[in-house]
């Protein structure tokens with residue numbers, strides 16, 4: 361995950377819930393993709409603090425660093441080394457067809473894409489293959505990148521010998537939570553609810569969420585199937601979803617009340633998270649220890665993989 365600072369609900373639903381569940385069953389590696397962050401923002405001055413903020417959110421969400429190493433991409437030099445090797449195995453035309461990059465170019469109004477930005481799925485392939493990952497827990501929007509990683513792994517294995525497993529995507533059922541304006545939830549689009557938001561901030565933000573545009577007055581019948589707030593009820597208030605749906609359709613429920621109710625559910629869900637967050641913010645030494653330990657363990661694994669790569673390529 362790129363260190364863009366504090367995380368939002370979309371991260372919790374699309375990634376963190378999945379990661380926490382998976383750590384009981386799998387050996388997980390949690391990468392802070394600080395080099396990746398440079399693809400869309402050259403200013404690196406906040407990268408360290410953003411990484412720390414993100415690690416705090418990960419720990420507060422339940423990632424256990426003793427089970428699953430947490431580490432920064434920039435501190436494991438083998439990422440850039442493997443990236444170079446892998447970049448020979450894919451064409452520029454293939455990268456230009458990548459729908460995820462096309463979407464970013466459109467959303468961020470990028471006129472001239474850099475070499476590094478176009479090739480970031482190759483760096484991502486290195487991030488996965490360096491640890492010989494079998495499964496990549498991702499949101500739907502990252503599926504094209506996992507496909508690129510699979511293609512590159514196949515190409516390497518065919519060219520030099522079997523070193524890498526072909527990684528597969530592990531999607532969550534509710535992988536993509538829309539933002540308050542109905543578009544993908546993203547900090548750059550200003551439509552997020554942060555995991556660290558207070559109950560008051562959550563209610564204020566929810567009040568701005570888009571609903572059924574034809575439900576103007578409280579008693580107008582609504583169409584929950586096209587309403588963003590109803591999507592949030594389905595995710596965060598499943599016990600009351602049926603009643604909300606019925607009362608929205610009949611006009612018995614107004615949008616103001618409906619939003620207040622889902623805001624309360626989201627606040628309640630995030631209360632234990634905020635408490636844990638406060639603890640880690642007060643103990644920065646623990647965060648530094650988590651990173652130092654994770655980086656040592658990740659480096660050992662990365663070195664072993666690069667030995668396999670060099671041997672397969674007769675560069676050993």
Ligand code: SF4
Nearest residue numbers: 582587589608615618
């Ligand atoms: S009542 Fe709720 S579900 Fe219905 S349109 Fe308003 S916000 Fe959406």
